[in-house]
Amino acid sequence: MRFSAIILLTALLSPVVVQAQKCKGVQFECTNVRKEEGKKKGTKGEPAWTVTGQSRYGNFAYGDTTEVSFTVFKNVNYRISLCSLDPQIQGKIMFQIVERKTQAQTEKYMVTEEVPKTDKDGNILVDQDGNPIMETRTVEKTRRVYGKKPVTRYNNAEDSNKQWVEFTTDQDRTLIIRVVLPSVGDKPKNSLSPQGFACVGLLIEQQMGPQAGGWK
Amino acid sequence: MNKGSRIVLAAALMSATIAGCGGGEETSSVTTVVDTNQVVEPTEPKVFYQIPTPNEFFSVIKEIGGKSRPELMNPVANTEKYTETRFKALNFGIYSADLAYASCYEIGQSALEYFKAVEKMGNELDISSAFDESVFKRIEQNLTEGDSLVSISNETYFDAYNYLEENDRGNILALVVAGGWVESIYVVSNLAGPYKDKNPLIERMAQQGHTLTNVIEFMRKYNDDPAVGMTIAQLEEIQMIYETLEVVEKEITTENTGDKLNFSGNAEFKFSKETYEDLTNKVKELRTKYVEAKN
Incomplete structure (x- = not known):
């Protein structure tokens, strides 16, 4: 029985492993997708775009939503591209760039403190050695806290479903790329089937902008 | 759960580990499978955190x-x-x-x-x-x-x-x-x-x-x-x-200059x-x- 279980496991896993291996490095295919979409070549003398270590690839189920949180730096140009080798979703990946807006709020909280005991006139009471007599009191205090409200910066559904976008930023910030894979038919009931997944690449490139002194 | 189902479930869990071609992170979508007879949709999107080199x-x-x-x-x-x-x-x-x-x-x-x-x-x-x-x-x-x-x-x-x-x-x-x-x-x-x-x-x-x-x-x-x-x-x-x-709050704006977007505003820390x-x-x-x- 143990042998047959191993055979069964191997049979079940092999397509998944093959799928995983095929996926590796798929983000670099995104440059080809951009060419097909008619993205012009860079102008002569323009600083090169370099791939950042924040790029990703992975297998995801059709219809799934995932988010990638990444950091961008002030005055650097960024290019985000999404791609897949799966013909069923090629060119159909939906994505948004979202930022959490920091908003100040006043929050009330209770705190328990040890304070010197006082009489009705406000005089501190002391023990026979002259030390203040302490008592525990719960008091309400307020503090400033910062809430985070998501704001959509870009939605490719409102931009002809373009699979890439370029942007720059006036300060260092954290952005979130929300990636939604289209649902392609029904998910198979047994999700071990690799047909239920698509390999997706997210390429994040950067180019030092003129303000950063990179145009040399 | 019968023995056959257990084997399939074990395979599901193992494949969840292997299928993530970039390591543990990509496995999340696979691990949403809890049984062989039903597929559970994730309620919250999985977030991957990236760090600049x-x-x-x-x-x-x-x-x-x-x-x-x-x-x-x-x-x-x-x-x-x-x-x-x-x-x-x-x-x-x-x-x-x-x-x-x-x-x-x-x-x-x-x-x-x-x-x-x-x-x-x-x-x-x-x-x-x-x-x-x-x-x-x-x-x-x-x-x-x-x-x-x-x-x-x-x-x-x-x-x-x-x-x-x-x-x-x-x-x-x-x-x-x-x-x-x-x-x-x-x-x-x-x-x-x-x-x-x-x-x-x-x-x-x-x-x-x-x-x-x-x-x-x-x-x-x-x-x-x-x-x-x-x-x-x-x-x-x-x-x-x-x-x-100290946080200086600034209005969030996104300007489209044709080929490129300019993101500005939001909190600036001092x-x-x-x-x-x-x-x-x-x-x-x-x-x-x-x-x-x-x-």
């Missing part, structure tokens, strides 16, 4: 200031001190950040020494196969070429990062990332010097709470590892200082003299612990 950070910093100060880097001789895996991994990150600094600021000879230090730590962490032997030659040939050194050191970091991820050694990677972040901030705070209003390096350091949050969130996946848990707690002490910074000193002292304290291999 030390090279990306130093490339930006170099454009606004700083100079080459090799004495700030962790001496290569310290590699002998690291016997515990935790300190090997943290200092792998520290030496990687030093290598990035040496490359960006064109400290050619140091780049070669620091590559060797990174390689030594890598060997001891059993990730030597991530390195390509030809890299030594390429570094020697490019000692005076800052740009080439930057790409070589960036490749080295990528290779190690990918190797750890793909071999399910995320706990080691978490420590490497933490060490790299602490060293990068330590070097920049020393380049910036004492607090001064309108110092562009200090202004940039104030925004690095963003990166720290992603570092900590990335590490949380490996929180079960005591070494990672301890390091997260130490980084949270720095995060608490970032949370006390140091006071006190918060800057708190942060630099805490970073120095933590960095000293790491390079001296003290918990």
Whole structure:
């Protein structure tokens, strides 16, 4: 029985492993997708775009939503591209760039403190050695806290479903790329089937902008 | 559950581990399968936290200031001190950040020494196969070429990062990332010097709470590892200082200039003299612990 279980496991896993291996490095295919979409070549003398270590690839189920949180730096140009080798979703990946807006709020909280005991006139009471007599009191205090409200910066559904976008930023910030894979038919009931997944690449490139002194 | 179902479920769990071609993260979508007879939709999207490499950070910093100060880097001789895996991994990150600094600021000879230090730590962490032997030659040939050194050191970091991820050694990677972040901030705070209003390096350091949050969130996946848990707690002490910074709220705007979007607004963080000193002292304290291999 143990042998047959191993055979069964191997049979079940092999397509998944093959799928995983095929996926590796798929983000670099995104440059080809951009060419097909008619993205012009860079102008002569323009600083090169370099791939950042924040790029990703992975297998995801059709219809799934995932988010990638990444950091961008002030005055650097960024290019985000999404791609897949799966013909069923090629060119159909939906994505948004979202930022959490920091908003100040006043929050009330209770705190328990040890304070010197006082009489009705406000005089501190002391023990026979002259030390203040302490008592525990719960008091309400307020503090400033910062809430985070998501704001959509870009939605490719409102931009002809373009699979890439370029942007720059006036300060260092954290952005979130929300990636939604289209649902392609029904998910198979047994999700071990690799047909239920698509390999997706997210390429994040950067180019030092003129303000950063990179145009040399 | 019958025996057949158990085998299929075991296969599901195992494939969840293997299918993530970038390591543990991509497995999330697969692990939504809880039984062979039904597919459970995820309610919350899975979030992946990404961190800029030390090279990306130093490339930006170099454009606004700083100079080459090799004495700030962790001496290569310290590699002998690291016997515990935790300190090997943290200092792998520290030496990687030093290598990035040496490359960006064109400290050619140091780049070669620091590559060797990174390689030594890598060997001891059993990730030597991530390195390509030809890299030594390429570094020697490019000692005076800052740009080439930057790409070589960036490749080295990528290779190690990918190797750890793909071999399910995320706990080691978490420590490497933490060490790299602490060293990068330590070097920049020393380049910036004492607090001064309108110092562009200090202004940039104030925004690095963003990166720290992603570092900590990335590490949380490996929180079960005591070494990672301890390091997260130490980084949270720095995060608490970032949370006390003055916040200047600005209206969020996105301008479309045709081919490109311009993102502006949102909170801008500012140091006071006190918060800057708190942060630099805490970073120095933590960095000293790491390079001296003290918990």
